[in-house]
Amino acid sequence: MNSSMDRYEYSTLEVDTEAQNRHLEESARAAQAPEVNQNATEHYNYPEVVAGGAPKAGIDPTLPEPIQTPEKEVFGAGAAGAAAASPTICGIKRKFFWALVIGAVVIVVGIVVGVTAGVVTSRKSSSNSSSSSDDSTDTTVNGTALYANTSLATANFTDGLGNENYLVVYQLNNKAIYMSAWNSSNKNWVVSPIVDGKTNNLGFDSVRKGTALSLDVFAYNDSARDIHVYWQLPDSGGLSTIKALTYNAGKGVSTQSTMPAANWVDSAAANNYISTAGSSLVSYGKACDLCNQYTYLYWQASGGIKAASYQNDSSGWDSDNSVISAGISAPAENSSLAQAYVAAATVDGHRSMNIFYRATTSALSQIVNGDGMYVGAYPGRDIGAGTTIAAFSTGFNETSSNITDHLGFQVLTMDPTADDGVQLTYYKGSTWTAATNEVSSLSDCKELGTMVANHARRVYCLVSSGSGVDIVEYAWQGDPNDTSTYSNYTKIGTVGITAS
Structure with a gap:
């Protein structure tokens, strides 16, 4: 599938017989389902048609879509309902969607942990430098040797x-x-x-x-x-x-x-x-x-x-x-x-x-x-x-x-x-x-x-x-x-x- 269509996934299910195809087309017209504008997959200033006939506003492809209530998109309807749509969330297959969510959570947690550790280290370094005028005893040197910065x-x-x-x-x-x-x-x-x-x-x-x-x-x-x-x-x-x-x-x-x-x-x-x-x-x-x-x-x-x-x-x-x-x-x-x-x-x-x-x-x-x-x-x-x-x-x-x-x-x-x-x-x-x-x-x-x-x-x-x-x-x-x-x-x- 072309990468420009990643945000708008459609069913790839094929119907084998010509009769079934005609039956689906007639059922769709009878239900007065709106026609899907195929150009919407290439030009993001067109509204996408969703179930229920409510149009979406134009979408900036550089921004993530807002999270929506999960629902099934239906591209055809009829007595048989043979072309039942694949389950999606926000236009993304459910499994792929939740994989993305989990990945994002892991990244965010990693950033928070990293920033927190950096803040703690910075505060510790600041604390150490502020107390440099009254050093703690250095266990790596001879404690009974003359202090190099001693007063006399x-x-x-x-x-x-x-x-x-x-x-x-x-x-x-x-x-x-x-x-x-x-x-x-x-x-x-x-x-x-x-x-x-x-x-x-x-x-x-x-x-x-x-x-x-x-x-x-x-x-x-x-x-x-x-x-x-x-x-x-x-x-x-x-x-x-x-x-x-x-x-x-x-x-x-x-x-x-x-x-x-x-x-x-x-x-x-x-x-x-x-x-x-x-x-x-x-x-x-x-x-x-x-x-x-x-x-x-x-x-x-x-x-x-x-x-x-x-x-x-x-x-x-x-x-x-x-x-x-x-x-x-x-x-x-x-x-x-x-x-x-x-x-x-x-x-x-x-x-x-x-x-x-x-x-x-x-x-x-x-x-x-x-x-x-x-x-x-x-x-x-x-x-x-x-x-x-x-x-x-x-x-x-x-x-x-x-x-x-x-x-x-x-x-x-x-x-x-x-x-x-x-x-x-x-x-x-x-x-x-x-x-x-x-x-x-x-x-x-x-x-x-x-x-x-x-x-x-x-x-x-x-x-x-x-x-x-x-x-x-x-x-x-x-x-x-x-x-x-x-x-x-x-x-x-x-x-x-x-x-x-």
Whole structure:
């Protein structure tokens, strides 16, 4: 049958005798059945004649026919009814019609299933990407290895025996937080757990993957001190609650052996302060008799940079809405924060802490806290988004004649948008200077872009290694009174981080 007639099927039954043919013709005329227009099978603008004499409207061959109530088409009638028509639906043989219907249903179901699976996959991918700032533990990597994107925190102190102590805190792949400590008496790194998922009632779900970290030491006297550590809980709506622990509560700290995780106790600062998820954390603890006597914590919130301070148990923790006041540049979103304190008093009695950050104007900016009075300064360098900042003091804000290393700062920056390595901005006497040359001795640090510094003028950064990532220690070798030596650093070695 010609394909143009597929939509209009007729009976192909042949009658063998001439008499029967004449009888059928006479019976049809007697019944006044309408004549079928054979041209209707070739020209679709003609109406098709259906049983009962009701014509159909012209049909577009490119569109499917509407579904009709099944009925038999009759092309001849008579007493014998010998030419009974084949059963059809919508002009299509019944078996072929239902085969088409079933095929169409299968196709539609397949499309629905495919689209649904695609939507579910898309939503899952979207969900995974939205939680990338707080990754789940990757079971394919060594959970006790150093997390390649870990933040770092560092502090130092001199103990009652005159030994120098350097502390570095970091995160492992499984979200655990550990601390490595170096004591000049035994000259090796001792690794201690802070959050190991087993003690302190703290599981790994209480730590944000890629959390900011901060560390400080509060000295009661030469033999008694606290260590404070701060990190962030997992994100909630773009915000992270700050968690805090204190080691030993003033009972004394020894870095010559592993410090048990059970000795870290909840700090009153825990769970009381909310940072933006991408905020850095910096903190300070009383370091000497002439230093600021409080404990401070700084973080970034939607209103700027906030501070919380602790004087003693009776006064507890107190927080400021923001240390950004009129005349001080607001911080850029997710700015790096660095803190450097000065260990002596100025003539007017102010003991200063100094916070460095990137402002919304792209300026490297400084906030100076002297007895709670915050003032701002511009050190003279502009930096791009994502710039890492590390800082330490190179002198004292004291005018006494017996002080030779007068007030000074080293501020190190790594700007990923400039890709110009580690840059130095320094303060000597009363002037800020933005050095123009890269600090080449710290060039290994620029690839991963993570760096911190402590008051002992030690710098720690992440460096790629054959085994993954290392924390590498550098020492400043400069003379505070000779600016030509300000870029002199020497590599000390790799920090021991093997977790037990």
